[in-house]
Amino acid sequence: MGVTRIGHVALRVMDIAASVNHYTKVVGMDVTHRDSDGTTYLKCWDEWDKYSVVLKPSDRAQLDHIAYKVENDADLDVLGKRVADAGVAVSKHAAGELTFCGRSISFMLPSGQRMYLFAQKDFLGKDVGVMNPDPWPDSRHGIGAHWLDHCLILGELNPEKGINRVADCHDFLKGALDFRLTEQGMVGPNHSVMAAAFLTRTVKPHDIAIVGAPTNGFHHLSFFLDGWHDILHAGDILSKNRVKIELLPSRHGITRGETIYFFDPNGIRNETFGGLGYAAHPDMPVITWVEEEMARGIFYTAREWVDSFSSAYTAV
Numbered sequence: 001m002g003v004t005r006i007g008h009v010a011l012r013v014m015d016i017a018a019s020v021n022h023y024t025k026v027v028g029m030d031v032t033h034r035d036s037d038g039t040t041y042l043k044c045w046d047e048w049d050k051y052s053v054v055l056k057p058s059d060r061a062q063l064d065h066i067a068y069k070v071e072n073d074a075d076l077d078v079l080g081k082r083v084a085d086a087g088v089a090v091s092k093h094a095a096g097e098l099t100f101c102g103r104s105i106s107f108m109l110p111s112g113q114r115m116y117l118f119a120q121k122d123f124l125g126k127d128v129g130v131m132n133p134d135p136w137p138d139s140r141h142g143i144g145a146h147w148l149d150h151c152l153i154l155g156e157l158n159p160e161k162g163i164n165r166v167a168d169c170h171d172f173l174k175g176a177l178d179f180r181l182t183e184q185g186m187v188g189p190n191h192s193v194m195a196a197a198f199l200t201r202t203v204k205p206h207d208i209a210i211v212g213a214p215t216n217g218f219h220h221l222s223f224f225l226d227g228w229h230d231i232l233h234a235g236d237i238l239s240k241n242r243v244k245i246e247l248l249p250s251r252h253g254i255t256r257g258e259t260i261y262f263f264d265p266n267g268i269r270n271e272t273f274g275g276l277g278y279a280a281h282p283d284m285p286v287i288t289w290v291e292e293e294m295a296r297g298i299f300y301t302a303r304e305w306v307d308s309f310s311s312a313y314t315a316v
């Protein structure tokens with residue numbers, strides 16, 4: 001019971017045509033529906049639900065919401081009560097309010113992002129089907145992302161004022177929604193301040209991450225690839241399409257993921273994330289990274305801090 005995985009990320013974008021072109025031609029997703037106002041729904045070839053990314057036309061680049069799927073419809077009642085008991089206001093939405101989904105609930109995370117929980121979304125199936133499937137479809141294109149893997153959100157961190165939305169969000173996700181902490185970044189006196197938290201509901205190293213920042217925000221959405229060769233191939237696709245790359249093919253110390261950071265046409269950060277890193281079983285001990293080793297934790301290969309990583313992010 002409970003949260004099973006990430007469901008989708010909904011983004012407000014300024015140039016819908018350029019954005020759709022990026023997520024289809026570059027990332028390798030397919031459009032599965034368009035609303036009359038231009039709102040566009042996309043899925044990856046290895047996903048089965050109708051969409052994992054929503055692009056909404058807007059006059060600004062902004063996170064609209066993140067959504068996670070729960071196992072059973074009844075979980076929405078159980079988790080909704082636990083969220084309310086944690087002192088967080090819960091909105092209930094009838095089937096269809098979250099497009100192509102059954103009933104849902106939503107609430108604001110302590111770090112200011114709206115999170116939806118839903119149990120059912122229209123089913124399309126993987127492009128390779130389920131009957132004696134090939135390992136990948138002939139329709140694979142661009143980077144050929146398998147699936148939306150995780151997102152990283154930002155929480156205001158100002159210890160002098162006693163504000164730590166990273167710790168608040170960690171406590172909430174763990175306490176109300178049963179996420180498990182896999183890795184943490186600790187800063188300040190005696191490394192006592194939680195500045196980063198990586199949490200999972202599966203055996204992946206993370207299904208969501210929260211990192212400290214001057215203000216709440218949205219950092220990136222990440223797409224899964226098999227491994228290092230696919231990451232390098234993704235770099236080729238990005239360069240062919242003149243996409244702005246922030247971090248060249250590299251490895252994270254945290255999660256051990258192989259990675260590239262790049263930006264969509266709205267300046268919203270994307271990641272391609274290769275490999276499953278390790279199996280984060282429920283009894284796995286929590287991994288800790290301290291402030292002095294944080295550059296190595298995030299940018300393991302170069303061990304040098306990339307300034308834009310902590311200064312360029314999307315409003316919520």
Ligand SMILES: [Fe+2]
Pocket residue numbers: 150151152220222271273
């Ligand atoms: Fe990531």
